[in-house]
Amino acid sequence: MLTQEAILQTATTRFSVDDDSYVTQSCLFPRVLGTGDTEAEALADFTFVLSESYEELVKENVKGYNKKGRPAKHGVNVHMQVPAEIKEFIDENAARLQISQGDFVSFLVSNYHASQSKKQCVMWVDANAYRSMISQTVNNAIVTGSFGKGRATSTTAAPVKAVATVAAA
Amino acid sequence: MAAPMPLHKFRQLIKEHGCHSEQKSSSTHFYIYTSAGKFVSSYAVKKGNSVLQCYVSEFLKAVKG
Numbered sequence: 654m655l656t657q658e659a660i661l662q663t664a665t666t667r668f669s670v671d672d673d674s675y676v677t678q679s680c681l682f683p684r685v686l687g688t689g690d691t692e693a694e695a696l697a698d699f700t701f702v703l704s705e706s707y708e709e710l711v712k713e714n715v716k717g718y719n720k721k722g723r724p725a726k727h728g729v730n731v732h733m734q735v736p737a738e739i740k741e742f743i744d745e746n747a748a749r750l751q752i753s754q755g756d757f758v759s760f761l762v763s764n765y766h767a768s769q770s771k772k773q774c775v776m777w778v779d780a781n782a783y784r785s786m787i788s789q790t791v792n793n794a795i796v797t798g799s800f801g802k803g804r805a806t807s808t809t810a811a812p813v814k815a816v817a818t819v820a821a822a
Numbered sequence: 823m824a825a826p827m828p829l830h831k832f833r834q835l836i837k838e839h840g841c842h843s844e845q846k847s848s849s850t851h852f853y854i855y856t857s858a859g860k861f862v863s864s865y866a867v868k869k870g871n872s873v874l875q876c877y878v879s880e881f882l883k884a885v886k887g
Contacts, residue, residue, distance in 0.1 A: 671824040672874040684863040684884050686876055702851045702864055709853070709861035 655681055657707045659750045663760040664699055666692045667767040668774035679703075680759040681752065682710065728755060826872035832865070835878070839885045854881060 664679040664687075677687035677699035685706050687699025747757040827835075836843055836854055841862055843852040854862040863884040865877035 669874075669876050672826070672876050673823045674874060674876075676874075676876050678880075683880065684861070686864070686880060688866065688868065688874055688876065698866070702866075705846055705849055705851065706853060706861070706864055712861070 655710065656751060657703060659752050660703060660707075661700065662750055663752070663756070663763075664696065665760070665763040665767040666695050667770035669770070670773060670777055678763075680763045681756060731755075731758075824875045826870075826874050827878050829867055829871045829873060832873045832878060836881070841885065 660679045660681045663681050664677050666675050666677040668674075669676045672688070674688050674690065675692050675695035677689075677692075677695040678685075679699075682703070685699070685702050687695045687697070687702055689695035689698050743754050743757055747754045750757065752760075833843070840857050841854050842857070843854045843865070845852050850868075851864050851866045853864050856862060863877070863881045865873050865881065867873060
């Protein structure tokens with residue numbers, strides 16, 4: 654039977670650009686989500702909502718979750734060769750979490766997506782910071798009257814040079 | 823960034839799929855059930871009176887099986 658602890662241990666937090674928010678979710682029980690402005694907030698939210706909704710898992714009306722083993726996920730079989738230590742790693746961790754090997758592989762994939770989303774988040778934040786810097790530079794140039802004169806709009810140092818030019822004239 | 827779905831629209835969507843939502847006391851989250859009482863998914867109302875897209879897409883995934 655899936656334990657609350659196993660669900661918590663397999664929870665991953667990704668950054669959702671769509672929602673401008675962090676989202677925590679476990680591949681073992683994807684029906685509940687935790688969200689927040691920070692990773693910690695999203696995880697705390699997920700922990701709370703899981704504690705409230707876990708009872709739904711063990712109720713009779715959620716097929717599969719109240720029996721031993723994992724619920725049917727209508728997945729597909731995968732046959733592949735991996736190095737022995739990778740197989741050992743999957744076996745050990747699946748046994749530790751009391752979940753199937755397939756569930757553990759799903760967790761690894763979720764982790765991969767989560768880390769990719771955080772990279773996207775950093776790029777997204779950088780792009781916003783860049784836009785803000787450009788906007789500030791243009792505003793400075795307009796205030797100092799240097800907009801459109803020479804290279805004044807391209808760097809923060811340029812408006813100072815432009816002001817000096819005006820003063821000399 | 824996608825705009826969050828207004829709460830009244832999301833509740834309409836829940837109804838259209840034959841479900842209803844309930845709020846546990848002292849909880850900020852809502853829980854969606856089918857008319858037969860089966861748990862579907864959860865959502866939170868956080869930013870104004872709207873629901874984040876991640877809750878909407880998870881509900882649609884869960885309800886479509």
